Amino acid sequence: MKQKILLVGPCAAESEQQVVDTAAAILPIAAAHPQFTTYYRAGAWKPRTSPTSFQGFGEQAIPWLIKAQTATGLNVVTEVAEPKHLLAAYNAGIRNFWIGARTTANPFLVQSLADTMKELASTSYIQIGLGDIEKGMFFIKNPISPDIDLWEGAIRRLRDAGINNIVAVHRGFSLGERNATAYRNAPCWSVPIELRQHCPDLPILCDPSHIAGRRDLVEEVAREAMLLDMDGLMIEVHPHPEEALSDAAQQLTPEALIRLLDALPKVTSSEPDQELTGLRRQIDEIDDEIWALICRRMEICSEIGRYKAARHLPVLQQNRFESLLKRRRIWARKNGLSTEIVDRIMQAIHEESLGKQL
Ligand code: PEP
């Protein structure tokens, strides 16, 4: 099985004791799960939506992280959002960083972090002669909105600065009222899947804590991520989650982390056997039929287009589309399909049909 990455620790560094004790609780968990390379996370600077929320202890927390790193040997990771964060953390001895969702969305900030890293690399690395491993990792979260170009753009900025050890982190998307899931952030799995198509060599982790937003839902998201063969997990762990200064609702105790890890499905990447090959063949045949039917539907749409043009009728007849959609939603519910898939497919077919008629 391919080595996976686990990034665990509290949302925020809250005190020296909390940082050091949590790391000590995580160390044996890391040792008991060698299928993961484990990193220890804790945010010193917390980018919070509200200015009245806890903003993190900032630079004051950095020595606590170093203490935890020295005491346990776990590699520490912290969030950096601007060059002064990166410099403070780097100069203290931290080599692994994550860029948060709100920062990924800002090309100026990402570029300034990339430039700072490049400068650091050209001075300290070359002078000290550190190897690639010691250069550490850059974890980059998806931007708040499901905009894959923004995510890839940020990754490109880091790569262009010569940073090679990049890992993407899928933490879900803020969709406001359009979020039809029970989660804090909609997973929109198609986005990390598309990123994997565009960047096949880039490891992509899932952050089920920030997707779920509630500790009782973290495990099911983590499970889905493993079934989708993501490259690892970032999970928030706190010794007393209810008392956490940020993200109290979603953090797990170290004991709950053990239960979650032990319940994860074991995914292997063996060659498909006869049974799977047979099932896939059936899928391919059904797809052939679906596409042949779509073609036939479009031919009829073109005919309708000619009919409407000859009689000066409008191409878009909203009532007709809405009645089709309504009927299909009722049908979907009866047949165990979600109305979301009906809406998405019907919208796509309708758009293509309008195109034909125009
Ligand atoms: C975090 O990891 O604690 C965090 C602030 O995450 P995000 O940027 O995904 O909101």
Ligand code: MN
């Ligand atoms: Mn958090």
